[in-house]
Amino acid sequence: MNFRWPALIACSVILTGCAGMQNPQRANLAHCGNQFKAYKAQSYPLALQEGDLCLKENTLTVSFQSLVYAVQAETYSNLKRFPEAVAAKEKSMQLAGKPDPRANLDLSAMYRDAGNPKKALELVQYNLDNELGEAGKGSGFHMPTYYHLGLALTDLGQYREAAEAFSTGLQRQPDYAWGYYARGIAYDHLGDRADAKADFTKFSQIVDKKYVMEEHKAKLADYKIPMP
Amino acid sequence: MFRSVFFGVALLAVTATSTAQAQTVNTPEQLLTEFSRCDAQFFESLRDAQLPAGTLRLSDYGSVKAPTIMSPLQEGGTYQEFEHPLIVNGVRMVGYYNQAETIKSVGNFLFWGFVADGSPQEVATKLKPLIVDNARFVSQGNAIARAEIRRVGDPIGQWRTKGLTGPGVATPFGFVDRVLMVDTGDKAPPLAGHTTVFCSLQGTVTAPLLQVYRPDLNAHLLD
Numbered sequence: 001m002n003f004r005w006p007a008l009i010a011c012s013v014i015l016t017g018c019a020g021m022q023n024p025q026r027a028n029l030a031h032c033g034n035q036f037k038a039y040k041a042q043s044y045p046l047a048l049q050e051g052d053l054c055l056k057e058n059t060l061t062v063s064f065q066s067l068v069y070a071v072q073a074e075t076y077s078n079l080k081r082f083p084e085a086v087a088a089k090e091k092s093m094q095l096a097g098k099p100d101p102r103a104n105l106d107l108s109a110m111y112r113d114a115g116n117p118k119k120a121l122e123l124v125q126y127n128l129d130n131e132l133g134e135a136g137k138g139s140g141f142h143m144p145t146y147y148h149l150g151l152a153l154t155d156l157g158q159y160r161e162a163a164e165a166f167s168t169g170l171q172r173q174p175d176y177a178w179g180y181y182a183r184g185i186a187y188d189h190l191g192d193r194a195d196a197k198a199d200f201t202k203f204s205q206i207v208d209k210k211y212v213m214e215e216h217k218a219k220l221a222d223y224k225i226p227m228p
Numbered sequence: 229m230f231r232s233v234f235f236g237v238a239l240l241a242v243t244a245t246s247t248a249q250a251q252t253v254n255t256p257e258q259l260l261t262e263f264s265r266c267d268a269q270f271f272e273s274l275r276d277a278q279l280p281a282g283t284l285r286l287s288d289y290g291s292v293k294a295p296t297i298m299s300p301l302q303e304g305g306t307y308q309e310f311e312h313p314l315i316v317n318g319v320r321m322v323g324y325y326n327q328a329e330t331i332k333s334v335g336n337f338l339f340w341g342f343v344a345d346g347s348p349q350e351v352a353t354k355l356k357p358l359i360v361d362n363a364r365f366v367s368q369g370n371a372i373a374r375a376e377i378r379r380v381g382d383p384i385g386q387w388r389t390k391g392l393t394g395p396g397v398a399t400p401f402g403f404v405d406r407v408l409m410v411d412t413g414d415k416a417p418p419l420a421g422h423t424t425v426f427c428s429l430q431g432t433v434t435a436p437l438l439q440v441y442r443p444d445l446n447a448h449l450l451d
């Protein structure tokens with residue numbers, strides 16, 4: 001969900017050109033292309049294997065290594081191997097060198113998944129403290145920053161502050177269905193069922209249904225809200 | 229690689245909103261002290277306040293009471309003139325106002341407070357001993373103010389006293405300014421010729437924040 005597709009598409013274009021070539025060096029590079037192809041095909045164990053071979057068998061530039069680790073991180077995340085996802089993402093960011101606000105938000109999500117919301121909050125606050133908006137320093141903050149801020153606060157049990165963060169993000173992007181869902185969850189924890197119901201209703205009206213999972217449907221059912 | 233989660237907080241002095249129960253208000257001076265917090269305690273204290281007859285007219289707003297006005301959004305309906313002035317430490321309070329508005333791309337603005345007779349300096353001097361955290365209640369041009377700021381995501385009762393935006397500067401997106409101010413009233417009636425003693429919340433003021441600080445309002449009035 002948090003993946004930086006443009007970078008990976010560029011990576012894929014470079015790497016798939018090497019696939020199937022007989023030269024041993026090129027064959028080694030083919031592992032890198034295979035990693036991404038396997039990731040796209042959701043063959044995650046194979047993606048990990050190919051990613052490891054890509055890193056092991058080649059002398060890659062640091063930016064290339066960073067991309068491979070980024071794919072590994074997403075792959076681990078999809079396999080729910082969250083500590084390894086965090087480690088791979090941090091390695092990717094370390095290799096990238098410069099601060100990347102979007103990568104910080106992605107890493108924040110991985111820390112939440114790994115059960116460390118305090119660190120997740122720290123990462124979003126780092127962006128806020130340093131004026132690292134989603135599009136770079138000084139570009140201002142929008143829904144992604146406030147959404148991840150709210151999710152970290154929710155996991156920390158700071159529901160009032162979480163609802164405030166989601167509300168702030170929704171001022172920037174009022175058509176983001178998941179902002180309503182997340183705020184509804186925060187209101188639900190606060191015992192404010194009226195506001196929670198209003199948010200879940202709005203969510204049900206504008207969400208792309210293909211991303212709605214059983215847990216979301218169960219929450220809507222709890223509020224007697226049908227999916228249109 | 230990453231700084232501590234409390235990087236900003238460690239650098240900035242903060243104030244925390246008292247979570248103590250509202251005290252029973254028996255005098256106008258006690259009421260002014262509660263008001264000067266610029267939070268819910270003023271409205272909570274009005275539930276059981278014992279105030280001189282013929283001064284503030286109160287109404288129930290949810291679980292609290294507040295001076296009656298028609299609507300904070302309706303021009304001409306935001307003011308209550310007291311039948312008899314409320315005398316607070318020698319200051320004649322002659323009315324109360326409660327205004328709210330949204331200015332596109334700037335944020336939400338809420339102002340509530342008293343209308344007093346006298347110059348801002350005279351009024352501020354008499355009221356200062358009653359004001360909470362009055363060491364920070366200082367002159368800013370012709371006005372006297374105590375200002376603080378919150379960043380969205382900070383603990384809901386925590387306000388920063390450093391890194392303030394300053395007078396005349398728009399509150400940045402993602403922040404809320406809270407100011408207690410004594411200033412010259414508007415040029416238009418009913419505030420013209422008076423001094424205003426008011427609280428304000430400005431900037432990214434959201435419903436979850438209003439539910440905490442303004443229980444007298446419909447938190448969604450500016451949505």
